[in-house]
Amino acid sequence: MLLENEARLSEMELLRLCEIVNSRLGFSYGPEKKMLIVTRLERRLRQLNIGNISQYIQRLQDDPLEVNEFIELLTTNVTSFFREKHQLEIVNRTILPVLKAKDRKVFCWSAGCSSGEEAYTLSMMFSDAFSGDGRFSILASDINVQKLKEAMKGVYSSEAVKDIPDNYFRRYFMPLPGEQESYQVRNELRRTITFRKINLNEEFDIPANIRFDIIFCRNVLIYFSKASREQLIDRFHAILNDGGYLVLGTCETMDVHRDPRWKPLKNSIFLKRV
Ligand SMILES: C[S@@+](CC[C@H](N)C(=O)[O-])C[C@H]1O[C@@H](n2cnc3c(N)ncnc32)[C@H](O)[C@@H]1O
Known part of the structure; x- marks a missing residue:
């Protein structure tokens, strides 16, 4: 499916998708982002039961709410506690x-x-x-x-909280009742x-x-x-x-x-x- 969609994505379609992302988010995505766009779109196309990207572009034109979904797919959200x-x-x-x-x-x-x-x-x-x-x-x-x-929600896995210094962790987090290995930030x-x-x-x-x-x-x-x-x-x-x-x-x-x-x-x- 992934490669099929990639092969079927024309240059015009790719530019149209980049244009939507760039105008909304201020990004500078260009043709080099083809693989990223196709990969991120895969699951959404399946969810919507849409067979190809041309149809999806039509959907984006007809449904402003779908543009929000699309934008969210294209953001990179990697983060961590005490990063840098x-x-x-x-x-x-x-x-x-x-x-x-x-x-x-x-x-x-x-x-x-x-x-x-x-x-x-x-x-x-x-x-x-x-x-x-x-x-x-x-x-x-x-x-x-x-x-x-x-x-x-402020709920994080044990993996996510591992870099929090111990004194902070004990003071500001509590185990989430009924959930194993999940911790909630205190009020x-x-x-x-x-x-x-x-x-x-x-x-x-x-x-x-x-x-x-x-x-x-x-x-x-x-x-x-x-x-x-x-x-x-x-x-x-x-x-x-x-x-x-x-x-x-x-x-x-x-x-x-x-x-x-x-x-x-x-x-x-x-x-x-x-
Ligand atoms: C890589 S995360 C960085 C998170 C955190 N600042 C850190 O350094 O760990 C980038 C975040 O910026 C958000 N973002 C990207 N473009 C944005 C925009 N135009 N307006 C608001 N948020 C945006 C994304 O949704 C994403 O959650």
Whole structure:
């Protein structure tokens, strides 16, 4: 089936599919993504009992909800607790004390949070640094509704929780009753996070009075085209407080390095200059 579909996918069809993904998500997918697109579409075509990709493209044209399903298939959602630990240690050591010293509530955003591991990691770090005084709030967002539902549930396998330091794990997780090898994030932590669907390729639907002190957008920009990336960085700049921080994935410093509005700190962390 897979190879059949791949062989039957014409260049025009492939370009049409890439165009849909790119215009919605801001990605730069091109013909080199043929295999990825075909592989990810296989199961969906079976579910819908659709025999070929031409029919599927017709379906995408007739049904805007199917476009959402298609977009979700094409996002890559790999994530983990305490991912890029070295970078988080820098945040812990040098940034959290600065944020804690502010005489007000601090706002953090995990943009492109996937199934929530990054947001819960940040919440554990903030809770620890702020000694549970409740002076911080985390927005966690993604375009993928399925992943957001998983994030809100906050239930993870023993494999997923294995990199959480022991002291955090004992404090913030509990075994899920009736489920073997599954752990749920405690309410104390869940209360600190608001999960929302936000497309980073569109104007942010965020209350006008909110300004963030730190934005994490890690391992999201790699898929974006240069133009969408630049627009997104501009929007992050506008919604950060002066002296706020932007934390990117350690492999994606990209254009921000050359942008005078940002001061590069260590490990893909940038300071919004005043
Ligand atoms: C590889 S995961 C990264 C998760 C987490 N930030 C981390 O570093 O572990 C990338 C996430 O970005 C989301 N994403 C991709 N394009 C997006 C867009 N245009 N708007 C919002 N989220 C997007 C995907 O759905 C996916 O969950």
